[in-house]
Amino acid sequence: MSDAQTIGDDRPMKPAMWHGVCRRCPNCGDGAMFEGYLKVTDQCPVCQEALHHHRADDGPAYLTILLVAHILGFAMHIMWVHLRPDPLVMATILAIGAVALSLYLLPRLKGMVVGIQWARRMHGFGHSA
Template sequence: MWAALSRGAANRCPSCGQGTLFRGYLRVAERCGACGAPVGRIRADDAPPYFTIFIVGHIIIPLMLLAERGYAPSLWTMAAVFLPLTLLLSLALLRPVKGATVGLMMRYGITGREHDPRGDG
């Protein structure tokens, strides 16, 4: 499980660890270039943004509380510091979190098409 998570977070195929997982910023490649694993069939949907918001919130909120308690900056200063920090942290973490989610889903055989009426799941 940890291998699949770390490989996915590093933009590598969760199966072999050799091929790249993404072909764009967040678009998952159809197949691994090295082992041919069908990683493009796995649909992470809303899980990566949810996990990213959860992680970023648990980083930013304590920092905001510490800054407020220790320095009592103005509202504009807080906004000028923490809004860009939140945006940058979210953008930096979204891709590794999606890769880790795809790796975890692949490890457990979850493709998102288990109940597909066409039967190709």
């Protein structure tokens, strides 16, 4: 096997992504990844894996907008076709839904992006096991 294959095998992508979605350390899956709502810890409190290398930047926000817009676009269509609510009622429901869904998805998608970066050894996560 080549070095690229052996390096990638010790950090599988799917478990790292799932741990990130669960807001846990991509390495051990036990330690909390976040100190607050979106602040990634410098290192895992359980396994001491360094997490300060991440560069999630705007990726999680773009993914959140993409998902929320598609979900609420579908909901808007279903509401208008089948229920025909008053436009102000519909706008209020959709606005509350957009905010709630965005607040729920944003930290999970950021955790997923950090998990992908960790599994692919991107942005300083290095080649050490």
